[in-house]
Amino acid sequence: MINVAIEGATAYSSLELIQILLRHPEAKIVHLGGRREGNPHIAEIFPSLKGRLDMRLGGLEAEALPPGTDVVFTTLSNAVPMTLAPGYLKAGCRVIDFSADYRFTDSAIYERVYKTPHVDVENLEKAVYGLPEIFREEIAGARLVGNPGCYPTASALALAPLIAAGVVDPVGIIVDAKSGVSGRGNKPDPGSLYCACNESLSAYAVGNHRHEPEIECSLTRATGRPVSLCFTPHLIPMDRGILCTCYARMSSKVDLGELEEILQNAYGREPFVRLRKSPELPATKDVSFTNYCDVAVRIAKGDTVIAIAVIDNLMKGAASQAVQNMNVICGLPETTGLIGRL
């Protein structure tokens, strides 16, 4: 049995993580860390957990971890985990971090993108990017995993095999991405109000979203080719789900069958990536509440490859992918506790 702590237990992704772990046959939640006054019971924060998890919030520091804690999930805001992870690691725990703090191998990129000094460069250099379909072998031996961003997960799974196969130009790619509102988190912000989001649709952070360099870095590492892309996110009136529509120039003449074969070869044995062959196209609802990523591909105008991927941003884009990483790290079958709706 793996003893698990969750630090930052009041985030949307923590609710998902808790629900997954409560049914995971090899994991046991031993600690919830947070900063809410009065150390409230978790069911006060998430009423849906009433009767399912009898635990109060405790401290965030390594000292608050119960002895025997094996894995710490950190769902805290960017720049916080790097102040805490060294302590968890010293206490002998593996750490799976949901923030951007351990996603970049190069601290200079992190500092430019997140506009803050990186205070744990030592561990950053040992951290592994937790996208199991691409970096499974490195993850297996990792003590510290940077769990990928939601947009980067969908984008990388759509594009990596096509870039690696050399059939699309790694430069000049367009990623037009759409996300449900839970991607904004649960802070009471005017832009997150029901009446601001409902019955509306908008682009945001056009030309400067922080996931753009993350996608470029992970695809460059994954494919060995220097990837450059333009990423534009949009806010969609729904709770959860991401769809990325990726446009790339074809760089060697291929037909649709060959493109689908490339994806089939990449994902045919993957338990959580499903190729949706033409004429099928994936909808986010097909993967809601699951760890699946569904992908499809098309050719337009003879020379443009369109790769589409859908995920649940809170699941494969956060909580269930983190558990998939835990399974890999801990030597469990990768699908343990992750089958079906979560």
Added chain:
Amino acid sequence: MINVAIEGATAYSSLELIQILLRHPEAKIVHLGGRREGNPHIAEIFPSLKGRLDMRLGGLEAEALPPGTDVVFTTLSNAVPMTLAPGYLKAGCRVIDFSADYRFTDSAIYERVYKTPHVDVENLEKAVYGLPEIFREEIAGARLVGNPGCYPTASALALAPLIAAGVVDPVGIIVDAKSGVSGRGNKPDPGSLYCACNESLSAYAVGNHRHEPEIECSLTRATGRPVSLCFTPHLIPMDRGILCTCYARMSSKVDLGELEEILQNAYGREPFVRLRKSPELPATKDVSFTNYCDVAVRIAKGDTVIAIAVIDNLMKGAASQAVQNMNVICGLPETTGLIGRL
């Protein structure tokens, strides 16, 4: 007073058209044509019209038009209006058609795209494309107007000034478009069910949507440059609204200020197009229930121009644009009856 008939009165866009015309100070609805059994009262079809329009559905043919009808709006399915419009024109009416039947100057393109012979080539050649911001002068003298598609309206307004100014490459443009569900019409189709659309998001008609050639044709005519683009529509869980995110390669070095100036010059005197200067970005809700199109522009990666436009697909994308065309044709101030929420 302009006497107006609406043929196809049970469509979503007809409900919008009726509501606009009921308050239009210079228009009077004199006839509603449809094919529902028993010639029902319009309030049986649209309960929101109860007490506002006391009229039953009548026949679709020219013979059913009351004497003195000046303008006929046809909101019927593709391939139907071209069988009826010759009759309306012979009866002396102006015709504004919501279908694709009179949007292409070249019948061969229509026939290839819509996979049906065009049976009224004679009038097609005289028809004018009803996008007033671009073709206002031609519309003024027209007897037959092809009211633009919803996606083509938003796409053309976002791109035309930039292509015309020579700052972006007219070839290789990507238009990633998103629409609310009313764009699917009101046929009881499994894909239009609440539980199919709600909390979901998907691309459709990837690489083969019929609006792609319409956008190319209208932009080519508008700018004098041969435009080629790749158009991908997506279905969004909301009633109404379209957002088009258009990606084009910069073809001469310009900065954001110069791009905004091009748009300002094009639209500064337009009553229904609003430039949203950086850092503003438009949301579809900003234009819901109005004839407005809001546009914004950005530069990404130094060489990619991103132009964004939002409209209400049932309004500027259909009904209110048709009334704008009527105003132009009839020599009324273009904003008559079209100010604010409609």
Added chain:
Amino acid sequence: MINVAIEGATAYSSLELIQILLRHPEAKIVHLGGRREGNPHIAEIFPSLKGRLDMRLGGLEAEALPPGTDVVFTTLSNAVPMTLAPGYLKAGCRVIDFSADYRFTDSAIYERVYKTPHVDVENLEKAVYGLPEIFREEIAGARLVGNPGCYPTASALALAPLIAAGVVDPVGIIVDAKSGVSGRGNKPDPGSLYCACNESLSAYAVGNHRHEPEIECSLTRATGRPVSLCFTPHLIPMDRGILCTCYARMSSKVDLGELEEILQNAYGREPFVRLRKSPELPATKDVSFTNYCDVAVRIAKGDTVIAIAVIDNLMKGAASQAVQNMNVICGLPETTGLIGRL
């Protein structure tokens, strides 16, 4: 032309009010009062107003009103208007207040319900409850109008004629009410977040909502019978709309036709109340963005009368009803500027 000021211009209901007044043929907005730092332009707060109203926020006090202001609408929070209205009245303005401050004739009830002393009892005693369908004659001569709450408007219009006719028991009535999220206002509160409200449904303030005594008072005054009812509101995942389902015991044997006749007699000449005769039932969408209230009635179990009313909470439940009151006060035709979608 009526010169109009809006105090509290950043509320949802103010956006609606502004949109109505911009098209009202006899009204002119001369002042917007608010407390946002830096006196922002109204289009910074509501981008949909860009190009439609060129005005910045000014002060809330009577001294800030331009000379010649005729009518002041106050859309401020409860307990604020009663500190400002005396000044507006002294300046010679008529006041239409959206808060609860002037809805009760008896200050003791106000103080018990709102748990704050009433600081303007003098004007309270002269104020009129602004439900024109019931109190039209009093409103005509009023200088100060308490614009009714959203729930009370729908509830009173559903029930008043039936209680007045003596066919239902005025005691023991159940009002089960449902409202869209805009009823919560635009404060960034955790309970108003998209992901808190979407795909969910809940009752709130069960047994202690402040609209319960307001409904009882207005119905008691309207019918001359001492009304007692139990009011339960629910939050519905949609922007706007209220539906009240009212259950009352039949007190004299009547059939459905007689009940509908009572409503028809009450509302047959009302421009904004529509009786939906059986088998029709109203949906909130039938009245969205309008000043309409649609009502229907049924009998269940032989002895229970069910009266249903729908309104748009921001319109007939707030902004358009306020303009209807302005029309009455100013001697304009009551429907001026209020026809159709607003």
Added chain:
Amino acid sequence: MINVAIEGATAYSSLELIQILLRHPEAKIVHLGGRREGNPHIAEIFPSLKGRLDMRLGGLEAEALPPGTDVVFTTLSNAVPMTLAPGYLKAGCRVIDFSADYRFTDSAIYERVYKTPHVDVENLEKAVYGLPEIFREEIAGARLVGNPGCYPTASALALAPLIAAGVVDPVGIIVDAKSGVSGRGNKPDPGSLYCACNESLSAYAVGNHRHEPEIECSLTRATGRPVSLCFTPHLIPMDRGILCTCYARMSSKVDLGELEEILQNAYGREPFVRLRKSPELPATKDVSFTNYCDVAVRIAKGDTVIAIAVIDNLMKGAASQAVQNMNVICGLPETTGLIGRL
């Protein structure tokens, strides 16, 4: 291992049932019956099942069942299961029926409510009403279970303990119920379209919904008191969830603590019913995708008891309750395969 067949596999509730059974440790799906032409693969109907269940639709008749089938779930329309169940029973299977065919002990009531003769009165008399919290002991020995309707489940769980305890009058109860759109099923009906349901709210079947007699019958049987109530359902713009607000006259003087104690005594040991003590109130989202029913109670006006229950209509209101019944019938722990999100 229990071998399970699902007859009517294309219903929304079947998708839920399949997902639950795929993870149920003691069940195995051996057959899917339906009437779609060409016996399509289940993943063609429900793309979310791709890669999870490799099975095509087969026949509906008992002859099509694989040997060794233990339990048959029928999710077919009313009046169909009673023509098929005798065959399944003869083949030695237990039957759990989602329709109304086996919910009434008295065929006369069924025939009056459903306006069709009951063709299997013999088995009807042996059928058990599958609400385990109330009829657990009878279910344990049953060969044929009528799985309760969604509204009746929530209503009965809210009211039964209070009526049984004699603290509320069993006559004159009001049940004001609200349901998400999935309750309408997946037939392409105009009233089920996205644009018909979204941003709207309406009552339907007022005074004549077929669940009213079902609730009365089950509560009468459960409590031994003759229950009479007035049931009004409403359609809410969300996929799933039911909230029932039940109003009953207090019949012996009790306070809130005593009412909560009655519910606590009834449900304290139930794994799937959670009492939400004051000041908490349940939201449907708290129970989405689970087998939970959350209940709360309040007193209003001193003499009105308000009992509120929320369930997921597709889960505790259909699929997961059916699996709960299967667990009871088969002697498994009742929570097997039903913990958490399903």
